[in-house]
Amino acid sequence: MNRNRCARLACCLLAASVVIPSPALRAQVSKDHKLDTGKRPLHVTYYRSRLESLAAVVVLFHSHGENRGVWCRRGGFAEKLQAKGYAVIAADFRTSTLETKTGKNAKKRTRQKTPKPEAKDHLTFNGDMEAIKRFLLVEHQKRHLNMRKMSIIASGMSGPLAVSFASRDWAKAPLGRNGNNVVIRPPNGIYWNRSRRLFDEIALDKLFGRFLWVARGQDVRTLILLSPERPHRAVALAKSVRFLNTVRQSQMRSLDRSLQLSVLSPAGTACLVCVGKSGSRAPVTKAKEIYEMFSRGNSRDVNLRFKAFPVKEQGTDLLGAVPQLEQDILDFLNQTIGQLKDPWRSRSTEN
Numbered sequence: 564m565n566r567n568r569c570a571r572l573a574c575c576l577l578a579a580s581v582v583i584p585s586p587a588l589r590a591q592v593s594k595d596h597k598l599d600t601g602k603r604p605l606h607v608t609y610y611r612s613r614l615e616s617l618a619a620v621v622v623l624f625h626s627h628g629e630n631r632g633v634w635c636r637r638g639g640f641a642e643k644l645q646a647k648g649y650a651v652i653a654a655d656f657r658t659s660t661l662e663t664k665t666g667k668n669a670k671k672r673t674r675q676k677t678p679k680p681e682a683k684d685h686l687t688f689n690g691d692m693e694a695i696k697r698f699l700l701v702e703h704q705k706r707h708l709n710m711r712k713m714s715i716i717a718s719g720m721s722g723p724l725a726v727s728f729a730s731r732d733w734a735k736a737p738l739g740r741n742g743n744n745v746v747i748r749p750p751n752g753i754y755w756n757r758s759r760r761l762f763d764e765i766a767l768d769k770l771f772g773r774f775l776w777v778a779r780g781q782d783v784r785t786l787i788l789l790s791p792e793r794p795h796r797a798v799a800l801a802k803s804v805r806f807l808n809t810v811r812q813s814q815m816r817s818l819d820r821s822l823q824l825s826v827l828s829p830a831g832t833a834c835l836v837c838v839g840k841s842g843s844r845a846p847v848t849k850a851k852e853i854y855e856m857f858s859r860g861n862s863r864d865v866n867l868r869f870k871a872f873p874v875k876e877q878g879t880d881l882l883g884a885v886p887q888l889e890q891d892i893l894d895f896l897n898q899t900i901g902q903l904k905d906p907w908r909s910r911s912t913e914n
Contacts, residue, residue: 593635593645598694605694608635610642610651611707616907619712619900620699622692623653626719626790626878630655633718633879640882640889647893648901650708652699656691656721688724689731696732696782700910709907711778712900714785716892718878722791723800723853728783729832730803733810735780777910785899786834787892790846790877791853804856807832811866833866833899837888842875866899 592611597604608631612618621644623634631653634641644651696710703710717725794800811832834857838850854869870891876884 593641596698598698600690600694605654605656605691607631607652607654607695607698608641609698609702610645610649611702612645612648612650614648616706616709618648618650618708619714619896619903620650620652620708620710621714621716621896622695623651624656624715624717624721624725625653626717626721629718629879643889643893644896647897649896650702652695654691654695656688688721689728692728692732703907703910706907709905710782710910711905711907712784712903713782714787714896714900715783716787716789717791718789720792720794722788723794723798725786725788726800726807726853727794727798727803729786730806732780732783733807733832735778737778777908779910783832784903785896786832787895788834788836788850788853789879789881790838791836791850792846793849793852800853801856804853808857808859833895835868835870835892835895837870837872837881837891839874839876839881839884840871841873846877847871868895 593608594611596607596609598607599605623631623641625631625633633639634651634653641651641653699708699710699713702708715725715729834854836850836854836857838846840847850871851869854867858864858867858869870888872881872885872888874881874884881888
């Protein structure tokens with residue numbers, strides 16, 4: 564009798580294991596979404612991570628004449644990032660000089676002359692990124708990822724737009740639990756830094772308590788630019804880079820000795836610039852110009868790197884032309900956001 568019960572129980576367990584996939588298997592499935600931007604929908608493909616709330620996020624941008632299919636093809640770089648434990652989202656951006664036929668199965672590239680950047684590109688791009696962040700916020704609150712550890716990989720014309728958005732993101736002030744802005748100059752002489760727009764999380768925790776404030780931005784920790792190009796002057800790239808350098812170098816140290824805040828908050832944005840140096844010298848010149856804005860002559864900073872490869876391919880084509888580039892990117896991501904000790908915390912403003 565007991566043997567029959569055991570046999571039936573074993574059969575039920577076996578059937579359940581076949582019908583219901585494990586969470587690890589479910590996390591490996593990608594899914595297409597249409598995000599609301601107030602105008603045309605934004606088409607994205609999302610790859611959920613098996614690491615859940617420990618997972619860092621990688622956002623993939625394409626360049627002119629491409630679509631998210633350059634990242635999302637079977638066995639492509641998006642799947643490789645997911646296999647390493649990252650949550651990945653790739654999008655068909657709606658900017659007039661970037662978009663082409665949408666869809667993962669659309670033609671990879673349209674051979675047409677690259678248009679000049681337009682002043683409105685970065686505004687539309689920022690709107691697209693805000694839509695992506697709203698989507699990631701929902702996933703963050705479900706503990707499917709940690710949006711505090713975000714990286715952007717941008718190709719060609721989208722590179723400077725990603726830098727501009729990162730600067731905009733780091734300038735966002737935290738919110739209180741009641742939805743009001745946190746006091747910028749709290750008591751006890753907490754020093755924010757010269758820009759007066761950055762916030763020491765350790766000081767906020769000490770003064771207000773861990774659950775009395777919530778971040779809205781300051782999430783983009785890594786920028787990886789593949790053959791970045793010069794943007795329209797409306798982007799104000801130099802100003803954006805100067806602000807990001809202020810964030811990265813200030814370290815947001817408190818001057819109040821009574822609080823004994825000797826630990827530095829994880830802050831700033833690391834940057835890796837990659838380009839092909841064979842053929843025309845223009846791509847190398849443009850890429851090095853952007854890298855030197857970040858480095859300002861400091862070539863020893865391990866979080867700022869410039870790599871020029873002996874190939875003529877540029878942008879996402881570098882991934883196929885340079886076999887070691889994918890591993891270089893994975894190593895840089897692991898060094899920056901992969902090992903970043905910034906635990907998950909809720910972003911709800913409800914009491």
